[in-house]
Amino acid sequence: MIIVHISDCYLPRLGGIEMQVRQLAMRQAAAGHDVHVITGTLGHDQVRTGIELLDGVMVHRVAMELPLEAPVHPRTGYYVRQIITDLQNRGEVVAQVHAGVVSPFAWSAMRACSAMGLPTVVTVHSIWGPLAQPSFKTLNSLAKWSNLGVQLTSVSEVAAQKIRDVVGPDIPVLVTPNGVDPQLWRVTPIPHGVDEVHAVAVMRLAPRKRAMALLGILRSARSEVPADIRLRATIVGDGPDRGRVERYIDQHELDVTLAGRLAHEGIRDLYATADLFVQPSIKESFGLAALEARTAGIPIIARQETGITEFVHQGVEGLLADSDEHMAGAIAFLATHPDQRARMAEHNRTVEPQQVWPRVLESVERAYEAARLRVTS
Numbered sequence: 614m615i616i617v618h619i620s621d622c623y624l625p626r627l628g629g630i631e632m633q634v635r636q637l638a639m640r641q642a643a644a645g646h647d648v649h650v651i652t653g654t655l656g657h658d659q660v661r662t663g664i665e666l667l668d669g670v671m672v673h674r675v676a677m678e679l680p681l682e683a684p685v686h687p688r689t690g691y692y693v694r695q696i697i698t699d700l701q702n703r704g705e706v707v708a709q710v711h712a713g714v715v716s717p718f719a720w721s722a723m724r725a726c727s728a729m730g731l732p733t734v735v736t737v738h739s740i741w742g743p744l745a746q747p748s749f750k751t752l753n754s755l756a757k758w759s760n761l762g763v764q765l766t767s768v769s770e771v772a773a774q775k776i777r778d779v780v781g782p783d784i785p786v787l788v789t790p791n792g793v794d795p796q797l798w799r800v801t802p803i804p805h806g807v808d809e810v811h812a813v814a815v816m817r818l819a820p821r822k823r824a825m826a827l828l829g830i831l832r833s834a835r836s837e838v839p840a841d842i843r844l845r846a847t848i849v850g851d852g853p854d855r856g857r858v859e860r861y862i863d864q865h866e867l868d869v870t871l872a873g874r875l876a877h878e879g880i881r882d883l884y885a886t887a888d889l890f891v892q893p894s895i896k897e898s899f900g901l902a903a904l905e906a907r908t909a910g911i912p913i914i915a916r917q918e919t920g921i922t923e924f925v926h927q928g929v930e931g932l933l934a935d936s937d938e939h940m941a942g943a944i945a946f947l948a949t950h951p952d953q954r955a956r957m958a959e960h961n962r963t964v965e966p967q968q969v970w971p972r973v974l975e976s977v978e979r980a981y982e983a984a985r986l987r988v989t990s
Contacts, residue, residue: 614981615647615700619693619726620711621718623652624667627874629901630738633791634711635668637977640792640970642669649673649700651693653718675718689721694729707732707981713739727763732984734977736789737767740898740920741775764984769920772898787980790923791899792973795965797877798908800885802958809843810948813887813911815880815902816894818852825854827893828861830941831869837945844868844948846891847883849875884909888954889947890931893940897921907931910962912954914943924966931957 620634634650642648649671655661661676675692700706708726712719712735726733765780766789767773773786780786805811812831818824831846838844845868848858855871862869875883884890890906890913897903897919904924907913913931915921925931932947934940947954 615704615706616641616649616981617697617700617706617708618648618650618711619652619708619719619722620650621653621713621716623650623654623672625657626654630711630713633738633901635670636792636970637973638670639668640974644974647700647703649696651675651696651722653689689718690725690728693722693725697726697729697731707734707984709734709736709977709981711736711738713737714741723763730762730988732764732981732988733762734764734766734789734980734984736980737765737772737776738898740772740896741779762984762988764980764987766980768899769923771918771920771922785983787976787983789976789980790968790973791901791904792970793901793904793908793966793968794970795908798881798884798905799962800881800909802910803885805886807951808841809845810838810888811886812844812846812889812891812944813849813883813906814846814891814893815849815906816892817850818848818854818858820854821894821896822850822852823893823895824848824850824852824858825861826937827891828858828865828867828869830891830893830937830944832865832867833938833941834944834948835867837942838948842948844944846870847872847887849873849880849883880905881909884911887911888958889914889944891940891944892916892919892921893937895919899923904966904968907961908966910958912947912957912961914940914947916940924968929957930961 618634618638622631638648638650651673653676655676656674662674665672673696697706708731710719710723723735765776766787767776768791770788773788776786814827816822835844847870849872851874890911892900892903892915895916895918900921903913903915903921907930913925917933917935927933932943934943
């Protein structure tokens with residue numbers, strides 16, 4: 614099968630969607646499929662157009678040099694149709710469009726694929742909140758994409774329900790979750806004293822990820838933990854809020870280390886020393902970093918309205934909270950109950966999550982078949 618992934622952003626840019634699309638494409642190529650990526654992202658050395666082979670995947674770039682490297686191109690539809698037409702001369706093609714809340718390249722490409730009658734899966738990687746829904750209702754009306762053979766999917770049931778609220782009950786929305794390879798995340802815990810608890814967060818330091826809220830949560834948790842227990846935290850990531858985060862840490866003398874961006878190996882090494890993983894975002898459609906930490910054997914503390922509930926159940930893999938206050942309380946509880954931490958950690962180390970890659974690939978294949986049926990019906 615010829616599989617075409619379409620994404621606003623791809624390597625060399627690094628982010629949640631980019632890395633997940635990369636992993637999916639690599640694994641499909643390893644399974645014997647002819648896999649291509651079409652992206653609006655500039656290549657290495659600011660290459661705007663052309664084809665390059667990355668990780669066994671052919672990457673087609675349709676990009677312009679714009680401020681902030683915005684993935685926008687006025688002739689997206691033309692180039693996408695041209696690339697796919699060439700591929701169709703070699704065999705059956707199915708497209709998977711990867712979109713967030715703002716995905717101009719992906720939406721233009723989706724319309725082109727739909728107009729060609731191509732089996733097309735549209736995977737939404739974000740939660741559609743109230744501010745986004747009116748724009749998507751307008752797009753749904755203008756493009757008529759839900760009636761043109763497009764199969765909608767999302768990365769979690771929580772995010773899928775938000776889409777159903779927009780498109781209505783008659784349009785099926787499947788779940789194709791993000792995936793994890795447990796072998797890449799298993800660690801041997803490095804013990805430390807019983808009087809120290811190390812919390813870790815992996816996140817972009819940006820308002821949407823609630824980096825400042827995390828500091829307030831940690832500060833509140835510190836006030837609930839006895840003084841003879843050291844509660845320290847390490848935050849992995851960078852972003853526009855870094856200056857504010859640094860000032861808050863200094864002002865309130867928090868025991869928080871900013872590790873900046875780390876590669877996979879650095880994060881895994883950090884997980885070997887972690888007692889807790891904290892995810893404060895309330896707009897987390899899936900929570901890949903949390904899944905990776907859970908697979909490494911770390912108890913998870915997260916908000917209960919997020920996609921993290923797909924793999925964290927209350928009191929089993931971690932604790933879920935409905936407010937920042939309750940999240941601080943959850944940190945304090947696990948910080949003072951090492952037996953509970955140990956029980957959750959043992960479960961997370963020994964029980965694989967459902968979102969391992971073989972199962973994820975099966976769910977994607979089912980979505981492709983559903984897209985084929987929508988084209989032929």
